[in-house]
Amino acid sequence: MKSSKSVLEVAVEKILLISAFISVISVVFITVFIFKEGLPLFTRVSPLEFLFSSNWAPTADPPQYGILSFIMGSVWVTFGALLLSVPIGLAVGIFMAEMAEGRFAQILRSVVELLAGIPSVIYGLFGYIAISPVIRRLFDSPTGLGVLTASIVLAIMTLPTIINITEVSLRAVPGELKEGSLALGATHWMTIYRVMVPSARSGILAGIVLGMGRAIGETMAVLMVAGNAVTMPRGPLSLTRTLTMNIATDMKYAADYHAVSLFTTGIVLFVFILGINSLVQYLMKKTVKEEM
Amino acid sequence: MSSAEVLNPPVSKGRKEVVSSPQSRKLRMQEKVAKGIIWGLAALTIAILVWIVGYLMVKGLRYNNMTPYNVTPYVERVIDLDGTEDDLVFIINRGVREQDIEVDGLRTLFNKRRNENWGFYNEQNLRAQPVVNENAGDFSVQVKDFILAGEDLDDYRGYVEKASSWDEVISYVGGTEGAIGFLPASEAADLPRDVKVLGVRRKAIAVNPSVLMIKDSRMLRELTDKQAEKIAAGEVSNWMEVGGTDLPLTLLDSENIEVNMEALQSTEGAVMLTDYRYVAEYGVRSVPVLRHETGWNLTWHFITEAPARSGQWGGISYIIINTFFLILFTILFSAPVGVMAAIYMVEYAKQGRLMRILRMGTETLSGIPSIVFGLFGFIFFVRILGMGIGFISSTLTVTLMVLPTIIRTSEEALKSVPQSFREGSLALGATKLQTIIKVVLPAASPGILTGIILAVGRTVGETAVLIYTLGSNYDLVSGPSSSARVLSLHLYMLFSEALSFDRTFATGAVLVILILLTNFSATFMMKRMNKNSGM
Numbered sequence: 001m002k003s004s005k006s007v008l009e010v011a012v013e014k015i016l017l018i019s020a021f022i023s024v025i026s027v028v029f030i031t032v033f034i035f036k037e038g039l040p041l042f043t044r045v046s047p048l049e050f051l052f053s054s055n056w057a058p059t060a061d062p063p064q065y066g067i068l069s070f071i072m073g074s075v076w077v078t079f080g081a082l083l084l085s086v087p088i089g090l091a092v093g094i095f096m097a098e099m100a101e102g103r104f105a106q107i108l109r110s111v112v113e114l115l116a117g118i119p120s121v122i123y124g125l126f127g128y129i130a131i132s133p134v135i136r137r138l139f140d141s142p143t144g145l146g147v148l149t150a151s152i153v154l155a156i157m158t159l160p161t162i163i164n165i166t167e168v169s170l171r172a173v174p175g176e177l178k179e180g181s182l183a184l185g186a187t188h189w190m191t192i193y194r195v196m197v198p199s200a201r202s203g204i205l206a207g208i209v210l211g212m213g214r215a216i217g218e219t220m221a222v223l224m225v226a227g228n229a230v231t232m233p234r235g236p237l238s239l240t241r242t243l244t245m246n247i248a249t250d251m252k253y254a255a256d257y258h259a260v261s262l263f264t265t266g267i268v269l270f271v272f273i274l275g276i277n278s279l280v281q282y283l284m285k286k287t288v289k290e291e292m
Numbered sequence: 293m294s295s296a297e298v299l300n301p302p303v304s305k306g307r308k309e310v311v312s313s314p315q316s317r318k319l320r321m322q323e324k325v326a327k328g329i330i331w332g333l334a335a336l337t338i339a340i341l342v343w344i345v346g347y348l349m350v351k352g353l354r355y356n357n358m359t360p361y362n363v364t365p366y367v368e369r370v371i372d373l374d375g376t377e378d379d380l381v382f383i384i385n386r387g388v389r390e391q392d393i394e395v396d397g398l399r400t401l402f403n404k405r406r407n408e409n410w411g412f413y414n415e416q417n418l419r420a421q422p423v424v425n426e427n428a429g430d431f432s433v434q435v436k437d438f439i440l441a442g443e444d445l446d447d448y449r450g451y452v453e454k455a456s457s458w459d460e461v462i463s464y465v466g467g468t469e470g471a472i473g474f475l476p477a478s479e480a481a482d483l484p485r486d487v488k489v490l491g492v493r494r495k496a497i498a499v500n501p502s503v504l505m506i507k508d509s510r511m512l513r514e515l516t517d518k519q520a521e522k523i524a525a526g527e528v529s530n531w532m533e534v535g536g537t538d539l540p541l542t543l544l545d546s547e548n549i550e551v552n553m554e555a556l557q558s559t560e561g562a563v564m565l566t567d568y569r570y571v572a573e574y575g576v577r578s579v580p581v582l583r584h585e586t587g588w589n590l591t592w593h594f595i596t597e598a599p600a601r602s603g604q605w606g607g608i609s610y611i612i613i614n615t616f617f618l619i620l621f622t623i624l625f626s627a628p629v630g631v632m633a634a635i636y637m638v639e640y641a642k643q644g645r646l647m648r649i650l651r652m653g654t655e656t657l658s659g660i661p662s663i664v665f666g667l668f669g670f671i672f673f674v675r676i677l678g679m680g681i682g683f684i685s686s687t688l689t690v691t692l693m694v695l696p697t698i699i700r701t702s703e704e705a706l707k708s709v710p711q712s713f714r715e716g717s718l719a720l721g722a723t724k725l726q727t728i729i730k731v732v733l734p735a736a737s738p739g740i741l742t743g744i745i746l747a748v749g750r751t752v753g754e755t756a757v758l759i760y761t762l763g764s765n766y767d768l769v770s771g772p773s774s775s776a777r778v779l780s781l782h783l784y785m786l787f788s789e790a791l792s793f794d795r796t797f798a799t800g801a802v803l804v805i806l807i808l809l810t811n812f813s814a815t816f817m818m819k820r821m822n823k824n825s826g827m
């Protein structure tokens with residue numbers, strides 16, 4: 001009786017273990033297959049040329065595979081988004097952690113949750129219909145699409161990530177620090193920006209980096225508002241194409257090495273994201289250590 | 293000084309203390325400004341959401357367009373034809389959602405050159421079936437000339453149903469879906485309930501070609517309905533007044549058509565309000581007139597009808613059902629695996645290397661962008677496992693995507709179950725497995741459910757991963773390998789094919805409503821959970 005039960009228990013434990021490993025296995029599979037599909041491109045073109053040439057003509061003869069303009073597109077759009085979302089995100093995070101009370105706090109919390117839940121196609125549609133005409137009129141750009149519009153849309157999309165993590169890290173700051181500062185006669189605001197924000201900086205930084213990851217990886221919204229031009233972005237009003245857009249657009253008709261090059265683009269994106277993720281995990285670990 | 297103290301002593305005393313140190317006043321100022329800015333930004337966040345959701349709901353619920361037509365918006369329900377004794381009335385089956393039609397539409401409907409469908413006029417996917425009375429003699433000939441004017445056609449084509457009396461026409465129109473016919477006004481006195489009169493818009497603004505020429509880099513492109521009215525009433529004397537070039541406007545009478553048409557052709561800036569058929573007949577030009585069209589966008593029909601013609605006609609019923617199928621199967625696959633993984637990570641795994649690997653796997657998986665999932669799904673499920681672009685490939689890919697969400701929330705929920713529950717159960721002699729199933733899981737279930745609802749929200753909104761794993765067929769899912777569309781994908785397809793912004797918005801509104809629903813139920817669950825743990 002007892003032994004049969006323990007056999008069951010062991011079996012269940014094994015099943016649970018396998019379930020827990022599915023995500024690890026998926027990560028391994030995704031990595032292996034993306035690399036396996038994408039790496040053969042380097043028999044045709046050197047990695048340096050792929051990364052540092054802005055000549056993208058995969059269907060020409062001879063084909064050109066240079067994705068520098070897409071990398072730059074991703075960089076422009078992402079930093080534009082962070083430039084807008086970091087100040088707002090930090091402020092709202094501070095507000096939620098330290099200042100918000102009662103009903104208004106509750107409403108704001110639901111709002112942030114909803115912003116995180118709205119699908120990216122909705123953001124894209126909204127950006128195209130509502131934001132691009134404003135840009136067109138304000139800056140006299142012909143289409144109203146491009147880096148700036150994409151940055152605004154992405155800024156709204158990354159806002160919840162930054163707000164949430166800022167709030168969580170501010171709340172994790174030990175109470176004694178805050179109390180000590182207030183006891184020394186510092187005002188509430190001084191306590192926030194001289195004591196609390198500095199001691200929560202790793203966490204806040206992790207939130208910003210996480211937002212950056214979201215912005216780089218976002219596809220649909222930018223696809224709808226960035227203009228999708230295969231050129232080097234020259235300024236906030238120029239049309240651009242990001243790494244994700246390159247994959248989503250060309251996959252429709254890509255064949256042979258063109259398709260391979262899209263997986264190679266995927267590798268670049270994947271490596272970016274992995275780097276960002278490790279940075280986040282490092283920062284988070286640092287936050288935990290600082291707390292202790 | 294003393295009088296001020298008498299007036300309000302406590303406040304001035306309090307002030308004095310602050311004023312005593314200019315530095316502290318500065319700090320107080322700083323505090324106020326900083327907090328004001330933060331309040332402002334918090335309000336901005338709310339405003340952004342209200343703007344987005346409000347904009348989409350308003351646009352999604354109602355359409356409000358200015359559509360250019362060759363004819364003015366003036367509707368005639370009873371048409372006075374030149375040369376006939378009786379007036380003319382067009383009737384349609386009640387099921388056709390159309391109030392009035394431009395005369396060009398009547399021509400194509402009766403000609404049936406293509407597989408004529410009401411969808412071209414009111415986005416209702418319904419085949420049009422014209423009917424005529426063969427034995428109507430002169431009247432019918434006149435109407436035929438009216439309908440077929442400008443076409444190289446002597447008689448109706450074969451598709452047009454022939455009836456032998458007016459009563460037969462009425463009963464045919466009443467009994468056939470999408471049918472359209474015509475009657476003399478005297479016969480249309482009391483029509484049965486299943487037949488209704490179709491209004492016709494046929495008045496065009498015919499102009500001398502000089503009106504539409506470019507001059508001083510200006511050109512008349514179109515008129516609004518108000519401007520057209522003013523011109524017809526004779527209140528406009530120069531084309532400049534209605535956005536045209538500097539050209540005097542001469543309004544001609546539409547009586548005695550031959551003489552006046554000649555005048556129209558020879559007089560610069562001449563205009564005549566006339567039947568559209570004469571525009572084609574005399575080879576003059578007409579100015580497009582904008583019609584203000586407004587109404588409900590997100591109607592019951594839109595939700596319940598099947599999509600047709602790439603989503604241009606009909607509704608989105610199949611697409612909503614497909615979305616629910618995708619959600620159902622994604623949760624069916626991901627919830628058990630996710631919850632089991634969380635149980636292992638909370639109840640069994642010891643802190644250490646294994647745990648670090650598991651945690652890193654989940655975090656990495658949650659950070660991977662959806663387009664990379666799409667690439668993986670395309671290469672692994674579609675190509676290597678040979679499942680093809682379709683329902684099963686996309687479900688499995690999305691399952692992997694939402695797994696981290698479910699694992700993380702379930703983990704939190706399991707962790708929040710007090711240790712004393714477990715100890716109590718174990719002390720009563722239950723095994724670990726029994727404890728988990730009978731004690732820990734029920735206690736954690738609201739949290740787990742919250743995670744599942746969040747996963748539903750993610751599934752509803754996901755698009756990039758589906759483009760190359762689910763395809764673009766807008767039919768109902770019929771099997772594991774059938775290509776389909778879900779709401780978000782349908783929205784993107786409508787958007788990228790630029791088929792109809794109204795329908796894109798209506799689809800977006802449905803999507804937003806779904807997201808609001810999932811979010812509110814998640815919040816509700818979370819509140820219940822807090823209540824439970826509070827007890």
